[in-house]
Amino acid sequence: MSHAAHTAAAPHAATAPPRPAALLVEFDSPGALLTAAEQVRDAGFRRWDTHSPFPVHGIDQAMGIRRTRLPWIVFVAGVVGCTAGLALQWLTNATSAADAPPGLWTIFQGYNYVISEKPALSLPAFIPVIFELTILFSALATVIGMLAMNNLPRHAHPLLAHPRFRRVTSDRFFLVIDADDPQFDPARTRDFLGQLPAAVAVETVPEDRSPTALPRGVVIAILILVALALLPPLLVARARLSKSTEPRIQIIQDMDNQERFKAQQAGPFADRRASRPTIAGTVARGDLAGDAHLLTGRVGDDWAAAFPPTLEIDLRLLHRGRERFGVYCAPCHGYGGAGDGIVAQRALRLNTEGWVQPTSMLDATVRDRPVGHIFNTITNGIRSMPPYGDQIRPEDRWAIVAYIRALQRSQNARLDDVPPEVRADLR
Numbered sequence: 001m002s003h004a005a006h007t008a009a010a011p012h013a014a015t016a017p018p019r020p021a022a023l024l025v026e027f028d029s030p031g032a033l034l035t036a037a038e039q040v041r042d043a044g045f046r047r048w049d050t051h052s053p054f055p056v057h058g059i060d061q062a063m064g065i066r067r068t069r070l071p072w073i074v075f076v077a078g079v080v081g082c083t084a085g086l087a088l089q090w091l092t093n094a095t096s097a098a099d100a101p102p103g104l105w106t107i108f109q110g111y112n113y114v115i116s117e118k119p120a121l122s123l124p125a126f127i128p129v130i131f132e133l134t135i136l137f138s139a140l141a142t143v144i145g146m147l148a149m150n151n152l153p154r155h156a157h158p159l160l161a162h163p164r165f166r167r168v169t170s171d172r173f174f175l176v177i178d179a180d181d182p183q184f185d186p187a188r189t190r191d192f193l194g195q196l197p198a199a200v201a202v203e204t205v206p207e208d209r210s211p212t213a214l215p216r217g218v219v220i221a222i223l224i225l226v227a228l229a230l231l232p233p234l235l236v237a238r239a240r241l242s243k244s245t246e247p248r249i250q251i252i253q254d255m256d257n258q259e260r261f262k263a264q265q266a267g268p269f270a271d272r273r274a275s276r277p278t279i280a281g282t283v284a285r286g287d288l289a290g291d292a293h294l295l296t297g298r299v300g301d302d303w304a305a306a307f308p309p310t311l312e313i314d315l316r317l318l319h320r321g322r323e324r325f326g327v328y329c330a331p332c333h334g335y336g337g338a339g340d341g342i343v344a345q346r347a348l349r350l351n352t353e354g355w356v357q358p359t360s361m362l363d364a365t366v367r368d369r370p371v372g373h374i375f376n377t378i379t380n381g382i383r384s385m386p387p388y389g390d391q392i393r394p395e396d397r398w399a400i401v402a403y404i405r406a407l408q409r410s411q412n413a414r415l416d417d418v419p420p421e422v423r424a425d426l427r
Contacts, residue, residue, distance in 0.1 A: 018206040020186055021158040024165065025175045025193040025202045030056045032198035033173040037062040039196060040175065047181040051165075051174045073145045074138050081137025085130035093120055158208040164201065176205070295394050297372030297379070304372030311398055321403030324396045328388055337361030337407040356384045361404050362411050374401050 027033045030052060037050055041064040050059055147153065159165055159176060168174055175196075177189055186204070193202045214222075239248060250256065261267045267274030293299055294308040307313055326335065334340040339358040347355040359366060366374070378397045381387035392400070409417070418426065 018209055020179050020204045021207040022176050022178045022205040023184075023186075023189055023193055023202065024159065024162060024205050025196060026164060026200040027173040027175070027198055028171075028200055029198065030173060033175065034058060034062045036175050036196045036199070040177070043183070043192065045177055045181050045183055047178040047184075049176055049178075051168045051176065053169055053171065053173075056173075068149070070142065070145050070149065074141045077141030078134045078138040081133040081135070082130050084137070085133035086126060088133075089126045089129055090121060156208065158205050161208065162203070162205050164203060165205075172200075179207075293372075294398070297375035299372070302372075303370040303376070305370045307371060307398060307402065311395065313402060317399050317402055318406055320396065321399035321401070321406075324392060325400050325403050328392060329400065332358040332385075333361060334358075336411075337404060358385075361407055366404075367408050367412065371401050371405070374404060 025036065027036060033050055033052060033056060037059060040048055041062065050056075050063065052059075164172075165174060175193075177184060177193070183189075190202055190204075193199065247257075261274035265274055266272045269276075291308065291310065293304055294310060297304050299305075311317065329337075330341055331343045332339075332341040334344070337360065339360040341358065344355075344358050348357075375397055377385070378392065378400060379387060379389035388397075415423065415426075
């Protein structure tokens with residue numbers, strides 16, 4: 001073919017009619033659509049669909065649509081998420097990488113946090129994370145599975161541009177056979193659709209010849225948005241990897257930065273101390289000591305050797321003391337008072353530098369101390385032990401002292417402390 005002939009043929013090819021993308025048949029009632037759907041189903045067509053302005057009952061059975069497999073996909077994803085949540089917490093909390101083989105396993109190095117003597121592998125504590133991962137995996141499987149099984153996303157379809165199809169949202173019912181159907185033949189399929197009962201019209205849906213490429217302006221806008229989206233993570237990475245003498249920018253302060261002076265830092269006062277000494281002759285509001293024995297543990301200038309007369313030393317007070325002892329004292333001193341609490345055990349396992357073993361309440365030194373001295377220790381602290389006077393009210397501090405005395409007596413009892421009727425049972 002000559003160049004001139006080829007040039008002359010080009011306009012003819014450009015004006016060739018578009019190929020059919022689908023065949024559209026219109027109905028004016030839902031009953032006619034149901035009948036037509038059953039005939040198309042029996043004819044063996046596979047790639048076709050129905051459209052109506054409202055849901056038509058029985059259309060799924062008429063089209064032969066099988067039950068979706070999406071629930072099974074979601075169920076499997078939920079099981080995977082549940083297992084992943086449990087395995088993740090077990091690997092990171094209940095195992096140790098000390099004896100594990102080198103390699104990828106070290107990523108899951110366990111921290112072995114022991115909190116309130118709870119087991120490392122505690123299913124009730126793991127439930128929140130397990131629940132969240134189960135929901136997350138199931139939700140993602142639902143969305144991704146739905147999109148994949150429906151061949152979505154599909155931005156446009158030639159059917160949406162057909163003038164007759166616009167009435168699908170008001171008062172018309174349509175059945176569409178796609179040109180990709182294995183049995184599709186433009187002539188035979190049109191004849192078949194024309195023979196359907198109550199068919200109003202059969203029309204060809206031409207393929208869409210509009211440009212598929214995104215407009216240049218849209219491409220530029222997308223590139224600009226992607227570049228802007230990369231800026232925050234790049235700035236975060238730069239801030240984490242770089243060092244600066246200036247504080248980092250913190251948009252939401254959350255009361256982290258306040259105009260205050262810490263107790264051991266230099267202050268603006270003449271003595272350069274931030275903490276202010278108590279003004280002589282003044283008492284803080286609420287700290288007026290009406291009963292020195294009850295509030296300070298002193299009788300005159302000496303430590304009180306007996307409990308305040310205003311307290312009734314009974315079983316109720318001991319139960320209260322045991323409960324408060326378990327909250328404030330047992331983490332370090334242990335439930336038996338021997339100085340072997342969970343905090344002390346962990347410090348010894350980690351060889352914590354500068355750690356001081358808590359004093360045993362059962363030692364003779366502590367047993368010989370007056371009750372007022374023990375009360376003052378709880379109130380104001382001693383050596384590395386912090387004060388608890390601002391956390392425990394005075395009556396509860398005395399209850400703890402009473403319980404400590406009961407612990408000491410239980411480990412250093414005399415034969416006279418045992419009722420006569422049960423002494424014969426002792427060995």
